[in-house]
Amino acid sequence: MANPQPWDWNMPKGVSGISQRVYDLHMLGFYVCLGIGAVVFTIMFIAMFRFRKSRGAVAETWAHSTRLETVWTIIPILLLMMLAWPATRLLIDMNDVGDADLTVKVTGFQWRWHYDYVEYEKANTGVAFISSLAAESNRVRQLGSGLDPHSVKDEDYASYLLDVDNPLVLPVGVKIRFVITADDVNHAWWVPTLGWKQDAIPGIVNDAWTQIDEPGTYRGQCAELCGRDHAFMPIVIRALPKAEFEQWLASRKAGAASTAALVTGPGHRG
């Protein structure tokens, strides 16, 4: 449900309160446009059939109506206000990065992501690692590899180009703040199920936040052209229940070699 599937044609509702509201705003915009389109195009099609010369239509000569023109200036203003209101409220909420329990610093560089768990519950964690395209996808994506992208699977999800060696492990139900920057050129950090993307720009530190509601694996990728391997810079989030996340963080802190086992153990896929 969360990650792209064949024939998907709409925005995912995502897995956070914010992503749900982004989806709702998108649908509201869509319905407003659909409504206007239905009215305007219907009138246009009626005109195209009713006023054909071949049906004997004789042209009228009027070319002005202040009343009509006022009406169709005012109606769009009202509709736009209807859209601007929820958009403004949502934007204000998305901007509120305060009171986060976990801070992750994301640094983009050609063509990998560096994740640094700067702070968890007010304590320094010292956990940081690099996340790159998974080896199998990387083999298949070579020009003329002759390998079938459909064959790349992460458990039962066809994860070609949306799979990494070290996923970003995050807790569920915790407000997470991201600080996002880049080392070389611009990148953008985007996981559609979180409902937003944020540019990663050298010399600039942006921030954004999320609170994930359900455990699972959520996939995304770099969304700002960053050179040759821009298409091969995926992001994978492994969202774990809080207790499991803390366990994972502790083991990572201890530098335990068992990390890998834990990471691939629990959590939901797809």
Added chain:
Amino acid sequence: MAAVNPAIHQDTHDIHDHKPHGFLHRWLFTTNHKDIGTLYLVFSLAMFFVGGAFAMVIRAELFQPGMQLVQPEFFNEMTSMHGLVMIFGAIMPAFVGLANWMLPMMIGAPDMALPRMNNWSFWILPFAFLMLFSTMFMPGGGPQGGWTMYPPLALQGGMNVAFSIFSIHMMGISSIMGAINIIATILNMRAPGMDLLRMPVFVWSWLITAFLLIAVLPVLAGAVTMLLTDKYFGTSFFNAAGGGDPVMYQHIFWFFGHPEVYIMILPAFGIVSEVIPTFSRKPLFGYQAMVYALACIAFLSFIVWAHHMFTVGMPLGGNLFFMYGTMLIAIPTGVKIFNWVTTMWGGSLTFETPMLFACAFVILFSIGGFSGVSLALVPADFQYHDTFFVVAHFHYVLVTGAAFAIMAAVYYWLPKWSGHMYSEKWGKVHFWSSAISVNLLFFPQHFLGLAGMPRRIADYNVAFAEFNMISSIGGFWFGLTQIIFVGVIVHCVFFSRVRATGQVWEGSHGLEWTLPSPAPYHSFSEPPVITAGMLAHGDVSR
């Protein structure tokens, strides 16, 4: 005003209808607005095919998941070149060509105000593009940072950086000269009685567009010059390590870039405002509102640029300002659409090829406008930005908008230019084939973007396979269809034996239709006397 115009007197020696002798002499040294218009249009058509060929490479690589044809760096080169060539090589020169051909004829002038500069502004272009294309054969290849050329990425390029920037300078100079010429022509050379508020909307649209060009092309030139000095002269305008700011480039670029997209659509609005009344046999509804809407859109286009940058991390107030500003643009745009539809209401409609393209424009451009309104909603744009949803948006406004309007204009005025009728049957085949394939090409791209496919990627997850394949099929089909377009034009100009009358269309009004077809080499050596009902738009006098 026109009576005292010095250009008329200076050119008296070739006021008679004789053209310069010799092919090279005629086309290289021409100062005639019609010849220069033809040059622009032919050049634009050629670039349409070159840029189209790049697009075919893109769609072929994206036909299936996996890398089949080209290396990713070459893919990036194709997307960058496709954008640059289509914008600066195909769409803009086509509109300038139409302006050259039509403005003097529509306002009752003998030629453009500055004919020698006119020659220059065209002949710079082929050299600018030769230089741009030559970068593809240089070590490191052509530009790979997208048509937007964001630093720091764009500065990672090799030799192409200097060459492509210089070619952009040349294109800019060409456009600025063209714009100066258009303003001078419209303001100084109108026939007596052609008051500003009686000018055809196409003329109005170009007057406003020309001011936009003069205002923003120097800004682009400044932005790319700063790129140049950052790369070769040790400055740090956009280099964070040296105290610069990569985001500043984006602000400067889009201060040019957003008005630029309106530069590519306002003349299209003008064309559609000519075509629809003609084939509705009814005057344009709300002529004054149409003119004010154009001016209003042009003004607003200067205060919305950062809607291309909602994700760079602007402060809340900034994002809100640019969201509200962008939403405002929808209002005058809506007025235009409603007025076109109302023009058709109560008319006596026929659907010759220009009208078909104009009707398709109204519907499909509106769809592009709808996605534009969605994109203006910042929180939703956080999802849409830099995905195929944006690609779908701007292709609806640029291909089914600007390009369809250009095609409408070509069919509409070709009989006036050539003196022959084109094949209505093949024009319609071209229209229907284009209209169906273009939707197959671009509509599924909305779905791809919403489902999570970023733009400018050379390869993608298998979930995006189906819609990409449909889009590619639409793309190849649309590309092939354009060969019909060339066929219809060549047939009309060189082979058609159906002579066009002066009026050409039953419902046509305006000065250009009072001239014989083909229009004489010099349009109005004597200012025409404008009589009641001669102009299509008489809202003022009504």
